[in-house]
Amino acid sequence: xxxxxxxxxxxxxxxxxxxxxxxxxxxxxxxxxxxxxxxxxxxxxxxxxxxxxxxxxxxxxxxxxxxxxxxxxxxxxxxxxxxxxxxxxxxxxxxxxxxxxxxxxxxxxxxxxxxxxxxxxxxxxxxxxxxxxxxxxxxxxxxxxxxxxxxxxxxxxxxxxxxxxxx
Amino acid sequence: xxxxxxxxxxxxxxxxxxxxxxxxxxxxxxxxxxxxxxxxxxxxxxxxxxxxxxxxxxxxxxxxxxxxxxxxxxxxxxxxxxxxxxxxxxxxxxxxxxxxxxxxxxxxxxxxxxxxxxxxxxxxxxxxxxxxxxxxxxxxxxxxxxxxxxxxxxxxxxxxxxxxxxxxxxxxxxxxxxxxxxxxxxxxxxxxxxxxxxxxxxxxxxxxxxxxxxxxxxxxxxxxxxxxxxxxxxxxxxxxxxxxxxxxxxxxxxxxxxxxxxxxxxxxxxxxxxxxxxxxxxxxxxxxxxxxxxxxxxxxxxxxxxxxxxxxxxxxxxxxxxxxxxxxxxxxxxxxxxxxxxxxxxxxxxxxxxxx
Numbered sequence: 001x002x003x004x005x006x007x008x009x010x011x012x013x014x015x016x017x018x019x020x021x022x023x024x025x026x027x028x029x030x031x032x033x034x035x036x037x038x039x040x041x042x043x044x045x046x047x048x049x050x051x052x053x054x055x056x057x058x059x060x061x062x063x064x065x066x067x068x069x070x071x072x073x074x075x076x077x078x079x080x081x082x083x084x085x086x087x088x089x090x091x092x093x094x095x096x097x098x099x100x101x102x103x104x105x106x107x108x109x110x111x112x113x114x115x116x117x118x119x120x121x122x123x124x125x126x127x128x129x130x131x132x133x134x135x136x137x138x139x140x141x142x143x144x145x146x147x148x149x150x151x152x153x154x155x156x157x158x159x160x161x162x163x164x165x166x167x
Numbered sequence: 168x169x170x171x172x173x174x175x176x177x178x179x180x181x182x183x184x185x186x187x188x189x190x191x192x193x194x195x196x197x198x199x200x201x202x203x204x205x206x207x208x209x210x211x212x213x214x215x216x217x218x219x220x221x222x223x224x225x226x227x228x229x230x231x232x233x234x235x236x237x238x239x240x241x242x243x244x245x246x247x248x249x250x251x252x253x254x255x256x257x258x259x260x261x262x263x264x265x266x267x268x269x270x271x272x273x274x275x276x277x278x279x280x281x282x283x284x285x286x287x288x289x290x291x292x293x294x295x296x297x298x299x300x301x302x303x304x305x306x307x308x309x310x311x312x313x314x315x316x317x318x319x320x321x322x323x324x325x326x327x328x329x330x331x332x333x334x335x336x337x338x339x340x341x342x343x344x345x346x347x348x349x350x351x352x353x354x355x356x357x358x359x360x361x362x363x364x365x366x367x368x369x370x371x372x373x374x375x376x377x378x379x380x381x382x383x384x385x386x387x388x389x390x391x392x393x394x395x396x397x398x399x400x401x402x403x404x405x406x407x408x409x410x411x412x413x414x415x416x417x418x419x420x421x422x423x424x425x426x427x428x429x430x431x432x433x434x435x436x437x438x439x440x441x442x443x444x445x446x447x448x449x450x451x452x453x454x455x456x457x458x459x460x461x462x463x464x465x466x467x468x469x470x471x472x473x474x475x476x477x478x479x480x481x482x483x484x485x486x487x488x489x490x491x492x493x494x495x496x497x498x499x500x501x502x503x504x505x506x507x508x509x510x511x512x513x514x515x516x517x518x519x520x521x522x523x
Contacts, residue, residue: 101212
């Protein structure tokens with residue numbers, strides 16, 4: 001009798017131990033949602049625009065785009081993107097207000113996609129460069145990514161104009 | 168063997184209780200692992216948005232369970248778009264909040280058709296009053312303000328309903344100020360950009376951060392301030408002691424009777440300023456957590472430092488019922504006083520919808 005109850009108890013423990021452990025494994029065929037930004041390094045100018053795209057979402061799913069602002073506050077972009085029939089979406093982040101008000105300052109930021117309850121789905125990274133700073137204060141990755149000082153761009157433009165005139 | 172079996176039984180019983188959800192788990196704070204959304208009714212970077220961000224920085228620290236907070240802007244219609252949606256569809260689940268401003272108060276007060284909400288019905292977390300508005304004029308446009316033959320000074324506004332608009336409207340009526348209004352801007356942030364583009368010459372704001380920046384640039388002159396109403400008098404802001412109150416500017420031309428009653432009704436919305444609300448009928452259990460947290464935030468020296476650095480050197484915080492009562496007070500105005508203000512708007516080319 002005792003043996004029976006012991007066996008029953010072992011069985012109960014086994015059942016509980018397996019049923020209470022959540023199963024996180026995703027179905028093998030599921031496509032993992034992604035998010036990407038273009039360009040991945042961008043100059044913080046008032047006309048800065050970042051293209052954000054994603055795939056692997058439920059068709060018709062509303063996708064919120066999140067980042068932590070300069071204060072560290074989690075911020076959602078005003079408009080949600082909606083995944084198309086193929087589960088992909090694209091959005092443009094017009095950064096004018098965020099740059100002008102220093103809600104975004106220079107540095108490397110995580111850009112996240114999230115569902116309507118703000119559960120993060122996928123994450124990518126974007127580098128923002130404060131082009132008003134002295135070139136010597138720029139991070140290596142900013143110059144390596146080909147970001148230029150606005151003056152340099154203007155000079156370049158003038159040089160091109162000059163060349164055209166000569167031609 | 169018997170002893171061994173007993174120990175095994177005890178061990179197995181321990182395992183069962185260890186695996187089973189503990190009562191402690193059930194008593195975990197409601198907000199643990201959750202995200203609260205603060206919807207902002209104006210554009211990113213404006214005063215309302217900034218206040219939402221500052222509160223979002225500190226609030227999680229004082230809510231048991233330390234939830235995440237996300238700030239999301241929903242600008243447009245001087246706060247009417249966000250309020251209409253939040254009022255109709257906001258979930259009273261303790262996870263949805265909205266940072267509001269005096270503009271939606273003015274919209275509701277003047278019975279504008281676009282306002283489909285009742286601010287007094289929200290569940291109120293608290294309010295932060297940043298002082299009083301200042302009316303700013305571009306330095307090189309100042310002379311035109313009192314010269315009726317000159318090109319009018321162009322004033323930018325959202326819906327012509329802001330608290331500071333009272334100074335412009337009553338200044339136009341009783342001091343003969345030469346002003347032309349352009350409505351339709353989405354927020355103070357948008358209006359300031361229009362000022363920078365030289366699209367407008369005049370606007371009003373409470374935001375000391377904006378005012379001082381423009382003063383440093385040398386582009387503006389604050390000509391008047393609404394004043395803080397205390398003991399029957401309007402007094403100057405401590406951080407702008409040299410800017411006269413509008414009553415001082417009016418001097419002997421200060422009206423009495425209905426016109427003044429209407430002015431007082433108009434500027435009353437500014438007493439609330441920025442206020443944090445939850446949807447209607449949000450259960451008390453959530454509201455007491457949220458109001459208690461905001462009260463603790465208001466006493467945090469780092470919060471004080473941040474508000475003073477980013478928004479205003481002077482501010483007042485009200486919690487829960489204080490906000491409810493203040494809102495009820497400013498939204499209770501005699502109809503004839505509202506009509507007077509509405510008529511001024513119509514007279515000077517600002518849209519004034521018919522009464523509801």
